Amino acid sequence: MSPQLLFMQALNGLQYGILLFLLAAGLTLVFGIMSFINLAHGALYMMGAYFAAATFSHTDSFLLAILAGLGGAMALGVALDRCGFARLYPRAHLDQVLATFGLMLFCNEAVRMIWGSAPIFMSLPDALSSTVIVLGTPYPLYRLLIILAGLLVALGLYLLIERTRIGMLIRAGASNRGMVAALGVNIGWLNTFIFALGAGLAGLGGALVGPILSVQPGMGDSILIMTLVVIVIGGIGSIRGAFLGALVVGLVDTLGRTIMPALLRQSLEQELASTLGAAISSLAVYVLMVIVLAVKPEGLFPVKKR
Amino acid sequence: MAFRKTMLTAALTLSLGLTAGSALAEVKIGFLATLSGAGAALGQDMVDGFNLALEERGGKLGGQDIVFLKEDDQLKPDVGVQAVQKFLEKDKVDLVAGVTFSNVMMAIAKPLADAGMTFVGSNAGPAPLAGNQCNPGFFFASWQNDGQAEVMGQFATDQKYKDVYMITPNYQSGRDQVKGFTRFYKGRVSGEVYTQLGQQDYSAELLALQAANPAAVWVFLPGGMGVNFVKQYKQFGLMGKIPLLTVSTVDGSTLPALGDAALGAYAGTFWGPDFKNPTSEAFVAAFEKKYKRIPSQYAAQSYDSALLIDSALKKTGGKVSDKKAFRDALRAADYASLRGAYKFNVNGFPIEDFYAFEVAKDAQGRVSLKTIAKPLTNHADAYSKNCKY
Numbered sequence: 001m002s003p004q005l006l007f008m009q010a011l012n013g014l015q016y017g018i019l020l021f022l023l024a025a026g027l028t029l030v031f032g033i034m035s036f037i038n039l040a041h042g043a044l045y046m047m048g049a050y051f052a053a054a055t056f057s058h059t060d061s062f063l064l065a066i067l068a069g070l071g072g073a074m075a076l077g078v079a080l081d082r083c084g085f086a087r088l089y090p091r092a093h094l095d096q097v098l099a100t101f102g103l104m105l106f107c108n109e110a111v112r113m114i115w116g117s118a119p120i121f122m123s124l125p126d127a128l129s130s131t132v133i134v135l136g137t138p139y140p141l142y143r144l145l146i147i148l149a150g151l152l153v154a155l156g157l158y159l160l161i162e163r164t165r166i167g168m169l170i171r172a173g174a175s176n177r178g179m180v181a182a183l184g185v186n187i188g189w190l191n192t193f194i195f196a197l198g199a200g201l202a203g204l205g206g207a208l209v210g211p212i213l214s215v216q217p218g219m220g221d222s223i224l225i226m227t228l229v230v231i232v233i234g235g236i237g238s239i240r241g242a243f244l245g246a247l248v249v250g251l252v253d254t255l256g257r258t259i260m261p262a263l264l265r266q267s268l269e270q271e272l273a274s275t276l277g278a279a280i281s282s283l284a285v286y287v288l289m290v291i292v293l294a295v296k297p298e299g300l301f302p303v304k305k306r
Numbered sequence: 307m308a309f310r311k312t313m314l315t316a317a318l319t320l321s322l323g324l325t326a327g328s329a330l331a332e333v334k335i336g337f338l339a340t341l342s343g344a345g346a347a348l349g350q351d352m353v354d355g356f357n358l359a360l361e362e363r364g365g366k367l368g369g370q371d372i373v374f375l376k377e378d379d380q381l382k383p384d385v386g387v388q389a390v391q392k393f394l395e396k397d398k399v400d401l402v403a404g405v406t407f408s409n410v411m412m413a414i415a416k417p418l419a420d421a422g423m424t425f426v427g428s429n430a431g432p433a434p435l436a437g438n439q440c441n442p443g444f445f446f447a448s449w450q451n452d453g454q455a456e457v458m459g460q461f462a463t464d465q466k467y468k469d470v471y472m473i474t475p476n477y478q479s480g481r482d483q484v485k486g487f488t489r490f491y492k493g494r495v496s497g498e499v500y501t502q503l504g505q506q507d508y509s510a511e512l513l514a515l516q517a518a519n520p521a522a523v524w525v526f527l528p529g530g531m532g533v534n535f536v537k538q539y540k541q542f543g544l545m546g547k548i549p550l551l552t553v554s555t556v557d558g559s560t561l562p563a564l565g566d567a568a569l570g571a572y573a574g575t576f577w578g579p580d581f582k583n584p585t586s587e588a589f590v591a592a593f594e595k596k597y598k599r600i601p602s603q604y605a606a607q608s609y610d611s612a613l614l615i616d617s618a619l620k621k622t623g624g625k626v627s628d629k630k631a632f633r634d635a636l637r638a639a640d641y642a643s644l645r646g647a648y649k650f651n652v653n654g655f656p657i658e659d660f661y662a663f664e665v666a667k668d669a670q671g672r673v674s675l676k677t678i679a680k681p682l683t684n685h686a687d688a689y690s691k692n693c694k695y
Contacts (some may be wrong), residue, residue: 006519012509097662117346119533119563126539131543137516140541156451191671213506214563218344222504258510261499270498278476278500 003133009258010251011134015143015180019152019251021206023118024230024242025157026198032303034089034191039100039210041227042220043107048073048203049210049219050111053122056210062125064209069102073203075198104221112217119216128211150229153201153245161239170194174303176235190229201207226253231286233292235299244301249285256284332371333400333619333626338386338414340406341378344504344529347559348604349378349406352428355605356403358593359612367612370618375399379406390414394421394511400425400626403611405551406604407477408432408451415439415445424633428611429604431484431655440653443629445613445636449576450655450687451479452486454553455526457574457660459490460681462522462551470495470551471520473511475531476500480529483526483553489688496520501527508535512542514658520548528554535564540567556665559681561673568665568673576656577606578663578675586644587614600674610644617641654695657686 010176027041080103088096123129124142131138161167169190172180181187181229204218213219227248234245261277266278292300337356339349352377365372375397379386386405393399393491394417402418403426405411411430418425427446435441436450462470468490474480475632479566480500481495490493499517515523523544527535532555539545550571557575560566579590580598595599601609617624618635637650648658660682665677 002517005513008513011508012507012513015509018508047613060395112342115658117342117350118559119347121563121565123537123565123567129541131541137513138543140538140543142541211532212537214530214537214560216530216533216563219347219506248592254510258514274498274500275476278502282502 004137005038006029006259007135008139009255011147012143012274013251014247015147015250016254018147018204020211020223020226021150021243022153022208022287024202024234024246025153025239026201028231028234028237028242029170030198030225031231033170033176033177033194034233035093036085036089037096037100038092038198039097039224040103041198042222042224043104044073044076044202044220045206045223046111046218046220047076048118048206049122049213049215050115050206051203052207052210053120053215054115056122057120061127063121065210066204067140069207070200070204071097073206076194076197076203077175077238078192080199081192085192085195086188104224108217108221115217117217119214122210122215124211127225128237138250143213149208153204157239161231166190166193187257193271195227202252205228225287230298231300233289235302238299238301238303241301241303242300245299247299248288252288253281253285256281260284309635316605322667323394325432328390332373333371333624334375334433335368335615336374336390336397336399336402337374337376337404337405338379338393338410339376339391340381340410341376343407347529348429348602349404349605351559351602352404352406352608354597355460355593355601355608355611356428358589358596358605359609359616360590362496363616367616368622370619370624376404379410381410382409383410386414387405387417388409390417394423400424401615403615404428404608405430411435413575415441415444419443419591421439422629424629424636425616426611426636427606433687433689436653436655436687438589438694440693440695442654443633444654445650446655447614448607448656449660450657450689452481452489452687453576453660453682453685455483456490456685457555457682458523458524458551458572459487460660461492461572461574461662461679462487462491462524464679464681465522467493467521467549467551468593469494469520470522470524471495471497471499471515471654472524473497473499473501473506473515473535474526477503480526487524487526488551491524504530504533504631506656508538509542512538512544515548516542516544522549522551524551524553525555526553529560532556533560536560536564537567538570543665546570554566557604557675558600561665561675562599564656565673569667571665572678573663573665573675574660574681575663576601576658576660578601578661578677579606580668580675581644581676583642583644583646585642589644591643600668600672606644613641613643614639651690651693653687653690655690657684 048069052065052069055068112294128142230245230249234241260281264273264277309362339352341349377389408430424442431446431450550575552695556568556571650657662679664678666676668674
């Protein structure tokens with residue numbers, strides 16, 4: 001494989017990683033600070049995609065569609081937090097898993113009833129659907145924009161968490177939740193804010209991939225698994241961990257999928273190499289997770305506990 | 307005295323009612339389809355197509371009142387088997403129809419065969435049931451699974467592509483489709499890529515494909531996978547540059563989600579919405595009027611399977627009690643099918659024509675499938691020679 005192709009594949013991995021980061025950031029904050037396992041996070045991503053697609057088909061405005069995905073999921077996040085999830089925060093993790101898993105199934109069914117079982121339409125405006133030449137190879141402009149958007153979100157989150165008062169409270173909450181409440185901070189509103197932020201980022205992720213992927217019921221289920229892998233590898237509760245973990249997972253998955261079959265092809269026959277390569281590369285991310293768990297159980301970039 | 311009279315009247319009424327009931331016996335059809343989960347869009351189209359044929363005939367087929375019972379198999383073979391058991395034991399159906407996916411079909415084949423039930427399928431057509439596990443009571447109004455890949459293989463041969471690059475998901479059907487394609491494609495295969503089932507992002511595969519620069523690409527990526535792939539193929543600027551040959555990827559179920567992104571892709575199957583024959587034209591018009599969308603091939607197949615049952619019941623005078631007569635009537639396939647005339651092979655699969663389609667705008671400017679060639683005429687599947695009963 002030429003170094004040029006390898007670089008391009010790394011770009012794909014980066015783009016996948018950025019998408020995973022948008023989901024992982026919310027999941028890791030909610031888990032790290034509120035100790036709440038939210039299996040319905042993937043459903044929020046799906047709702048974001050649906051809100052965006054529905055808005056796009058009615059207004060033909062791509063910008064409005066993205067905002068609808070972000071805002072709609074955020075509003076849904078606030079509603080969920082206020083109408084029930086808040087009661088789940090103090091309960092055992094298994095109760096949370098049960099309730100949010102149920103919500104995930106509910107969302108999939110609700111989407112099916114409203115929009116039908118078939119994938120729905122979402123496309124790019126012509127201005128964004130062209131390709132740009134990167135190292136002599138045409139590459140979709142929109143994918144570069146996703147990378148840019150994701151990096152901007154990461155920068156924004158960094159500034160929010162490291163430079164603002166609410167960020168300070170979030171960091172404090174991640175280290176010692178009881179102490180923050182004891183100091184007179186309304187932890188209920190902090191929870192709502194964090195949950196809505198996480199939901200909004202998931203919705204933004206869904207809206208951004210709407211034009212690339214099939215918008216259909218259950219589209220959030222498989223990406224949720226990858227997101228869980230990301231936060232385990234990155235270290236639960238840490239935004240930095242979510243960012244770096246997502247990039248690692250994105251790169252390992254994408255490069256594994258391309259390098260593995262190519263390497264095997266040198267020693268095995270074509271059909272066997274393709275099959276074996278596909279099987280091994282789909283395992284690569286999980287093998288990485290197992291190694292991380294064995295060597296550094298708290299993740300690669302954990303929150304510093306005081 | 308008065309009491310005895312009342313009793314007598316009651317008994318008489320009852321017995322009269324019963325005889326009247328048996329004289330106007332209904333035919334019960336148990337329709338099994340995937341109506342929830344990832345494959346629900348196909349199953350719903352099948353139910354809609356079948357129902358349309360029923361409604362047009364006032365709830366009758368062959369002049370006989372039909373009781374239409376539908377069950378959802380959830381794309382799970384065990385759930386499918388339970389539904390079939392309900393059809394057989396509780397509902398006591400006369401006929402089982404439908405079935406969306408081959409794994410469910412394989413699971414229910416044995417219970418159906420053991421019960422000596424007559425079956426009219428309208429989508430799944432797995433190879434074993436066309437070969438050594440064939441059954442004289444099974445009829446498939448659609449096609450054997452390999453047919454759509456085979457027609458694309460013949461199309462690629464006809465187009466004289468110097469090489470073809472193949473992409474399918476890494477599972478049994480993917481492998482079967484590769485076999486079907488290469489049975490009729492005689493040129494060079496420059497790449498054979500197996501992706502994960504349910505994969506969403508194909509950017510890595512598309513970059514590798516770009517580097518390989520084949521003369522044509524052939525994919526089998528059903529449902530959401532196809533929507534993902536085709537959108538991304540277009541965004542990488544490959545649509546129109548490298549011909550994209552597809553099976554079960556751009557069809558009536560995915561085209562609405564793809565829109566313009568699919569323009570220029572090729573597909574192969576047995577029927578398209580632009581067919582010029584009275585049955586097909588009437589069906590398309592009626593379906594669009596009722597459901598406000600272009601019918602998919604899955605709706606067409608099921609509609610056609612209802613017409614097949616209609617023709618058989620007409621021949622037997624609405625009776626299914628003489629099993630052999632009913633099956634012979636089905637086997638004759640003596641009706642105006644929306645695909646044109648066809649014959650049943652010994653294994654209960656049609657010997658029929660297969661066409662190549664291009665995704666293009668129809669007369670009303672909607673994205674649809676346009677017939678461009680007929681690479682296979684009177685095509686029989688490769689398994690019928692193993693069918694002996």
